[in-house]
Amino acid sequence: MKPSIWVKRIVFIIVLLAIWQGVYMSGYFPAIQFPPPTKVFQALIDGFADGTLVGALLASFKHLLIGLALAITLGTLIGVLLGKSRQADETAGMYLIAMQSIPSIVWVPLAIMLIGLNETAVIFVVVLGGTFVMALNVRTAIHSVPPEFIKAARTMGSKGLPLFFKVEVPASLPYYMSGIRLAWAFSWRALMAGELLSNGPGLGYSLRFAMDFAQMELVIGIIIIVGVIGSVVDQLVFSKLEKKVMRRWGLLK
Amino acid sequence: MFLQMNEVAKRFDAHEVFSGINLSIEKNQFVSILGPSGCGKSTLLSMVAGLEDVTEGTLSLGGEKILQPGTDRGMVFQQPALFPWLTVKDNVTFPLKADHSKREKEQLAAKYLKMVHLTRFKDAYPHELSGGMQQRVAIARALAMDPKVLLMDEPFGALDEQTRHILHDELMKIFDETKKTILFVTHSIQEAIKLSDRVIVMGTRPGRIIADFPIDMDRPRERDDKKVIEMEKNIMALLEDEIKKVMKEELDYEAKHLG
Numbered sequence A: 001m002k003p004s005i006w007v008k009r010i011v012f013i014i015v016l017l018a019i020w021q022g023v024y025m026s027g028y029f030p031a032i033q034f035p036p037p038t039k040v041f042q043a044l045i046d047g048f049a050d051g052t053l054v055g056a057l058l059a060s061f062k063h064l065l066i067g068l069a070l071a072i073t074l075g076t077l078i079g080v081l082l083g084k085s086r087q088a089d090e091t092a093g094m095y096l097i098a099m100q101s102i103p104s105i106v107w108v109p110l111a112i113m114l115i116g117l118n119e120t121a122v123i124f125v126v127v128l129g130g131t132f133v134m135a136l137n138v139r140t141a142i143h144s145v146p147p148e149f150i151k152a153a154r155t156m157g158s159k160g161l162p163l164f165f166k167v168e169v170p171a172s173l174p175y176y177m178s179g180i181r182l183a184w185a186f187s188w189r190a191l192m193a194g195e196l197l198s199n200g201p202g203l204g205y206s207l208r209f210a211m212d213f214a215q216m217e218l219v220i221g222i223i224i225i226v227g228v229i230g231s232v233v234d235q236l237v238f239s240k241l242e243k244k245v246m247r248r249w250g251l252l253k
Numbered sequence B: 001m002f003l004q005m006n007e008v009a010k011r012f013d014a015h016e017v018f019s020g021i022n023l024s025i026e027k028n029q030f031v032s033i034l035g036p037s038g039c040g041k042s043t044l045l046s047m048v049a050g051l052e053d054v055t056e057g058t059l060s061l062g063g064e065k066i067l068q069p070g071t072d073r074g075m076v077f078q079q080p081a082l083f084p085w086l087t088v089k090d091n092v093t094f095p096l097k098a099d100h101s102k103r104e105k106e107q108l109a110a111k112y113l114k115m116v117h118l119t120r121f122k123d124a125y126p127h128e129l130s131g132g133m134q135q136r137v138a139i140a141r142a143l144a145m146d147p148k149v150l151l152m153d154e155p156f157g158a159l160d161e162q163t164r165h166i167l168h169d170e171l172m173k174i175f176d177e178t179k180k181t182i183l184f185v186t187h188s189i190q191e192a193i194k195l196s197d198r199v200i201v202m203g204t205r206p207g208r209i210i211a212d213f214p215i216d217m218d219r220p221r222e223r224d225d226k227k228v229i230e231m232e233k234n235i236m237a238l239l240e241d242e243i244k245k246v247m248k249e250e251l252d253y254e255a256k257h258l259g
């Protein structure tokens, strides 16, 4: 990326912080509702120094990793089934789209009543958050395998499972990577929804805890952490992986 | 006969593409198929490949009935259909069975890539090659499994004029060296006359064979050769009649349904 782009981005954030500071100094909002940037920064430093935020982050990552791994596995299985079997797709495809459109937070009461107010319930919500979008993308990935690849492979004597693993799987990898990226994004949102209403530990739980104790600076600080992690992981891990595959597959120059 | 078609017919549900196709093709013959769009050339080739099933009649190769795809028939499509996740070399070795050792595979890939003059690009990925080069890899890949018959469905249709001429020469050399039997679908009368031992002309509605021209001229054949021009005219006249017939039917249909 060109350095000038980074200059613009940094200037933008500095201007934003300056406006924030300005509004604070105008005294329009009571200080308890509207802390200055410095106080938010201090709250973050304290949180990391005394270990509360570190613990919360580790707990959140644990929920996310378990939940996302399950979502990817389940989503792949459902997606392959719907992608390969016309019967299954005609029967269940529509319902999958309906399930995918349900916001994850809606699952939280159900999870708590079903499983209890514990970490398993949070993971359950994360799994539901990621599975459907993963399944839909895997189904699309399989449908989008160019038919000429399959024809060409068949003329070379491939069929059945070897055809599936040697041609259909690699051919659908670019869409599969997009699926994983979306599953991560959806799971991350679901995680926050689940943790917010849970009994901890976790970043979402820390957020509600801060709200209950009227620590606005920590509330804002955690929101910033959530945003930063969401975008950094996407940029550094999933977007990179997806682009790498696309480039190798010749879909991106 | 080597490749034999007996009373072959193809229907998709109620729609009959062609029927009563009888064709005997000798070993090491280069046969082109010409015909108006939609007459079933690709369908017929796919049936020989075993990709489409046969509605009626029989197809056989070397005395054995064709029922499914097999490595005795290699196919090259209009689109190269190379696998983008494999290097050129790995694309060429794709059809080779697991019982070949790694060294054997290397040697075979080297042999066929040399045949299409792409040795230098063995480690490249398909998207790094031009369209003509990709099509040459596709030819090398089809040859690598050492098929008895090479089926080619408008293999040079998407290429520019110059590249096409270069590939014609390459294909002629491969035909000489490998002694394959080649079934070649094209829209270009000139291409068919330049390359083939025999040109089959198909008609449409109903799809059928309307002419079968042997071409006994020495290769290379020059475009301005009198005999070539004569043959071109004959085939052109036949095809024009067919195309006119299709046009008339379509116009009549429109007139009846819109008028």
Ligand SMILES: Nc1ncnc2c1ncn2[C@@H]1O[C@H](COP(=O)(O)OP(=O)(O)OP(=O)(O)O)[C@@H](O)[C@H]1O
Pocket: B012, B015, B017, B035, B036, B037, B038, B039, B040, B041, B042, B043, B044
């Ligand atoms: N899978 C299919 N289902 C139904 N109809 C089909 C199918 N494949 C081909 N057809 C029909 O069969 C007929 C012949 O098609 P085919 O592609 O073999 O023609 P073609 O001679 O190769 O034409 P072109 O020169 O345009 O490539 C067409 O009318 C086409 O609509």
Ligand SMILES: [Mg+2]
Pocket: B041, B042, B043, B153
């Ligand atoms: Mg065709």
